[in-house]
Amino acid sequence: MLLKSQKLDSRQLHNPSWVLAPVPTVFLSGCKPGKRKQRPSPPPPGTGCRANREAQHGGERFADALGLELTQVKVFNTGEDPSVPLHVLSRLAIDSDLCCSSQDLEFTLQCLVPDFPPPIEVPGFGERLARQLVCLERVTCSDLGISGTVRVRNVAFEKQVAVRYTFSGWRSAHEAVARWRGSAGTEGTEDVFAFGFPVPPFLLELGSQVLFALRYCVAGAEYWDNNDGRDYGLTCRRHDLRMPRGECEESWIHFI
Numbered sequence: 001m002l003l004k005s006q007k008l009d010s011r012q013l014h015n016p017s018w019v020l021a022p023v024p025t026v027f028l029s030g031c032k033p034g035k036r037k038q039r040p041s042p043p044p045p046g047t048g049c050r051a052n053r054e055a056q057h058g059g060e061r062f063a064d065a066l067g068l069e070l071t072q073v074k075v076f077n078t079g080e081d082p083s084v085p086l087h088v089l090s091r092l093a094i095d096s097d098l099c100c101s102s103q104d105l106e107f108t109l110q111c112l113v114p115d116f117p118p119p120i121e122v123p124g125f126g127e128r129l130a131r132q133l134v135c136l137e138r139v140t141c142s143d144l145g146i147s148g149t150v151r152v153r154n155v156a157f158e159k160q161v162a163v164r165y166t167f168s169g170w171r172s173a174h175e176a177v178a179r180w181r182g183s184a185g186t187e188g189t190e191d192v193f194a195f196g197f198p199v200p201p202f203l204l205e206l207g208s209q210v211l212f213a214l215r216y217c218v219a220g221a222e223y224w225d226n227n228d229g230r231d232y233g234l235t236c237r238r239h240d241l242r243m244p245r246g247e248c249e250e251s252w253i254h255f256i
Contacts, residue, residue: 106240106242108238108239108240109238109239110204110205110206110236110237110238110239111141111204111236111237111239112141112146112199112203112204112208112210112234112235112236112237113141113234113235113236113237114139114141114232114233114234115232115233115234115235116227116232116233118137118138118139119135119136119137119138120135120137120138120151121138129151129152129153129190130153132223132224132225133152133153133155133216133218133223134150134151134152134153134161134214134215134216134223134224134225135150135151135152135214135225136148136149136150136214136225136227136232137149137150137151137192139232139234141199141234144196144198145196145197145198145199146165146196146197146199146210146212146234147194147195147196148163148194148195148196149181149192149193149194149195150163150178150192150193150194150195150214150216150225151184151190151191151192151193152190152191152193152216152218153189153190154183154185154188154189154190154191155218155219156218156219158218159191159216159217159218160177160216160217160218161177161178161193161195161214161215161216161217162175162176162177162178162195162214162215162217163175163176163178163195163197163212163213163214163215164212164213164214164215165197165210165211165212165213166210166211166212167200167203167208167210169209169211170211174197175215176195176196176197177195178193178194178195179193179194179195180192180193181193181194203236204236205236206236206237206238207235207236208235208236209233209234209235209236210233210234211231211232211233212231212232213225213226213227213231213232214226
């Protein structure tokens with residue numbers, strides 16, 4: 001708004017009541033009276049950087065800042081020496097033979113071997129699958145454990161396949177759920193599942209055995225494949241292998 005200036009005469013200048021009259025407050029358009037914002041007080045010395053770091057890292061704290069040790073030392077006594085698994089020792093022996101021997105390499109391995117042929121290669125696999133709705137296809141062993149594939153009849157969309165296994169002759173048991181791998185058969189009438197479970201090092205001793213069976217849950221019912229009541233088994237056996245020196249060197253260089 002605009003303010004108009006006004007000329008005062010001599011009587012107004014000498015009138016005390018006019019001079020002491022309160023001056024009205026004039027607000028410009030667009031402005032409202034309010035409290036003045038106060039600037040935040042600065043943080044205490046030495047805390048600003050720490051507060052910023054905690055805000056950026058979600059309040060995480062480091063062990064040294066809390067007075068904790070960053071390292072931990074474990075002392076082994078003579079009777080507490082850690083045991084090295086047999087498959088690691090066998091590989092170390094193979095490596096030493098590769099470096100020090102000039103002849104063909106001969107060594108012995110201990111590994112789990114199936115006590116049955118691959119079921120999918122046995123005649124009558126389709127009839128078995130139609131009868132019991134779930135059948136083991138094949139199984140393999142490696143350093144990571146035991147793995148295999150299972151074929152089931154596609155009775156319903158919702159289904160679950162699991163492998164139940166034991167290392168103690170069924171005195172105790174474990175179970176691992178299989179994952180769907182894909183469709184099979186004509187017009188998607190069958191599904192394939194894959195399973196796997198680890199093997200503890202003590203099972204690599206001669207004579208150790210793993211037993212397992214397959215469970216298939218679908219449409220409120222449960223079906224089993226336990227190798228016709230005998231269970232599927234794998235036994236640790238010894239294998240004597242012989243490899244020419246040249247092939248060992250080439251395979252080792254390829255591995256590097």
